[in-house]
Amino acid sequence: MDGPLAAQVATQEDPVTHQTITASQKAKRKAGDGKASRIWLPLAGGVLFFVLWELQIFHRIFDLKTYQLPLPSAIGTTLVKNFDLLVNYAGYTLTEAVLGMLIGSALGFAVALIAAIWPRWGSGGVMIVASLNAVPIVALAPIMNLWFGADIGSRIAIVAFTTMAAMAINAHKGMKMIDPLALDLMHSYAATKFEVFRYVRITSSLPFVFTALKINTTASMIGAIVGEFFFASRGLGYLLSNSIKVAKMPLGWSCIVIAAAAGVLFYLVVERLEKVFIKWHPSQRA
Amino acid sequence: MTESTAALVPEIELEQISMQYPAAFSDVLALQDVSLSIAKGEFVSLLGPSGCGKTTLLRIMADLIQPTGGRIEVAGKSAKEARLAQRYGIVFQNPVLYDWRKVKQNITLPLELKGVKKSEREARAMELLELVGLQKFADQYPWQLSGGMQQRVAIARALAMEPEILLMDEPFSALDEFSRERLNEELLSIWSKVGNTIVFVTHNISEAVFLSDRVFVLSPHPGRLSAVAEISLPRPRTKEMRNSEAFFRLIAQIRDSFEGV
Ligand SMILES: Nc1ncnc2c1ncn2[C@@H]1O[C@H](COP(=O)(O)OP(=O)(O)OP(=O)(O)O)[C@@H](O)[C@H]1O
Ligand SMILES: [Mg+2]
Numbered sequence: 282m283d284g285p286l287a288a289q290v291a292t293q294e295d296p297v298t299h300q301t302i303t304a305s306q307k308a309k310r311k312a313g314d315g316k317a318s319r320i321w322l323p324l325a326g327g328v329l330f331f332v333l334w335e336l337q338i339f340h341r342i343f344d345l346k347t348y349q350l351p352l353p354s355a356i357g358t359t360l361v362k363n364f365d366l367l368v369n370y371a372g373y374t375l376t377e378a379v380l381g382m383l384i385g386s387a388l389g390f391a392v393a394l395i396a397a398i399w400p401r402w403g404s405g406g407v408m409i410v411a412s413l414n415a416v417p418i419v420a421l422a423p424i425m426n427l428w429f430g431a432d433i434g435s436r437i438a439i440v441a442f443t444t445m446a447a448m449a450i451n452a453h454k455g456m457k458m459i460d461p462l463a464l465d466l467m468h469s470y471a472a473t474k475f476e477v478f479r480y481v482r483i484t485s486s487l488p489f490v491f492t493a494l495k496i497n498t499t500a501s502m503i504g505a506i507v508g509e510f511f512f513a514s515r516g517l518g519y520l521l522s523n524s525i526k527v528a529k530m531p532l533g534w535s536c537i538v539i540a541a542a543a544g545v546l547f548y549l550v551v552e553r554l555e556k557v558f559i560k561w562h563p564s565q566r567a
Numbered sequence: 568m569t570e571s572t573a574a575l576v577p578e579i580e581l582e583q584i585s586m587q588y589p590a591a592f593s594d595v596l597a598l599q600d601v602s603l604s605i606a607k608g609e610f611v612s613l614l615g616p617s618g619c620g621k622t623t624l625l626r627i628m629a630d631l632i633q634p635t636g637g638r639i640e641v642a643g644k645s646a647k648e649a650r651l652a653q654r655y656g657i658v659f660q661n662p663v664l665y666d667w668r669k670v671k672q673n674i675t676l677p678l679e680l681k682g683v684k685k686s687e688r689e690a691r692a693m694e695l696l697e698l699v700g701l702q703k704f705a706d707q708y709p710w711q712l713s714g715g716m717q718q719r720v721a722i723a724r725a726l727a728m729e730p731e732i733l734l735m736d737e738p739f740s741a742l743d744e745f746s747r748e749r750l751n752e753e754l755l756s757i758w759s760k761v762g763n764t765i766v767f768v769t770h771n772i773s774e775a776v777f778l779s780d781r782v783f784v785l786s787p788h789p790g791r792l793s794a795v796a797e798i799s800l801p802r803p804r805t806k807e808m809r810n811s812e813a814f815f816r817l818i819a820q821i822r823d824s825f826e827g828v
Binding site: 396460463465466468469470471472476480481484500559561562566 | 626629631650651653655657659661663665666667676677680707708711
């Protein structure tokens with residue numbers, strides 16, 4: 282997640298290229314005819330994967346013992362037995378992730394806005410945010426613990442820190458990448474700089490903002506969980522690190538399963554919001 | 568320059584306008600020493616082949632680009648002052664509609680910027696949509712419309728403010744012959760009511776003749792003014808005039824001026 286920033290800047294589709302969209306839709310419709318291949322093939326693949334795992338085929342191939350990689354059945358029973366605790370902790374971790382991600386994304390958007398309004402000041406701001414993003418969570422955690430205590434606040438801060446850059450960089454690009462003619466039109470109305478932002482730049486940046494939010498859903502889950510490794514007394518990350526320490530591998534794996542499910546849920550919510558807010562964008566047109 | 572019309576109050580005056588785009592992009596003069604004067608309330612066309620500098624000239628008039636040479640005055644002041652006073656309505660060569668605004672909201676945009684009340688600007692938008700025959704599409708998004716329909720929305724938007732100066736860059740070139748002729752007539756009837764100054768870019772000779780008081784013929788490489796044709800057809804112009812001998816004679820005369828280039 283501290284990887285190269287370039288990878289976090291998504292390339293957006295040019296809003297003008299409707300034609301290519303319809304073409305790809307046609308292709309999709311054709312593929313949709315084979316409903317069986319679309320649903321049943323991946324499902325069969327998944328089932329086969331778990332069967333091979335349960336039958337310890339993977340263990341034989343990679344020379345693993347079952348205490349190193351627990352069997353699906355063991356993970357399943359542990360998950361069911363500890364379900365209430367796991368759901369409770371998942372709620373805690375998800376709260377950290379969501380709040381941190383909202384704060385971080387809002388700060389990132391503010392930096393992008395400032396950078397777009399006052400380029401002389403702001404592009405430096407984006408650079409600073411980008412370099413903050415390179416600070417690893419291992420280094421961040423003790424500092425945030427010192428500032429905000431061992432409770433939920435420090436993880437929210439960690440997540441905010443690690444989600445700011447993706448938003449700042451993407452939103453900034455979205456505010457700058459505007460069709461010159463769209464700006465000419467505003468210019469011809471003698472629109473003020475403020476009006477150009479209000480009527481054109483901010484709306485145009487929304488597809489980029491949602492790309493950043495989607496990147497940030499996974500980043501925020503990682504931030505919250507890894508943040509809990511250090512000083513927390515609750516949460517999926519806390520349980521995961523402690524289970525592994527005392528070699529309760531099936532419980533550790535249950536945490537991973539629940540965390541993955543929570544992450545996917547978070548992502549789907551953001552994707553749903555994207556469909557509502559930018560239904561005008563080529564990427565969302567039905 | 569023809570004295571008869573230009574001797575009236577000049578609305579737009581160009582003196583020795585030249586335009587050289589940055590050498591990295593273009594090594595040819597887009598415009599060279601273009602001088603012309605357009606009277607208040609006059610309807611003129613800029614006519615010429617592709618690449619002769621029509622759009623460039625229009626953008627200079629609109630204060631969207633600055634010429635590299637020469638002087639431009641709009642009603643005795645600079646083009647910038649005219650733009651800041653919101654005296655222009657522009658129809659670009661592409662529709663330039665905002666994808667996130669419905670058709671109606673695209674038309675109300677300039678009114679919104681001017682602070683017109685919501686009920687008032689929506690009523691005005693519906694009026695204009697009816698004029699361009701798109702009232703049924705008010706609540707669609709622009710990208711749900713055909714290219715020609717989008718261009719009609721752009722025309723309606725340019726008319727929303729009843730601009731004193733209307734600059735139109737090949738507004739009807741995406742339309743079929745029937746719609747084009749109908750909208751030509753609509754445009755003339757709006758113009759006669761509003762009494763604004765219109766600069767109309769086209770590469771269609773008969774369209775230029777039918778609409779204009781004068782036609783400025785431009786020639787390329789470098790872009791310059793090669794002829795000015797006075798269109799003596801009486802006003803109001805009617806459909807029947809399209810078949811008159813005078814009409815065809817004017818077309819032939821302008822075509823000849825091209826071949827002389
Ligand atoms: N932004 C630009 N940068 C560089 N050169 C340009 C630019 N815009 C136009 N030109 C050049 O200036 C010349 C005139 O272009 P312009 O767009 O004014 O032509 P036009 O008469 O409007 O043509 P068309 O009928 O095809 O629209 C062309 O040679 C073109 O290559
Ligand atoms: Mg042009």
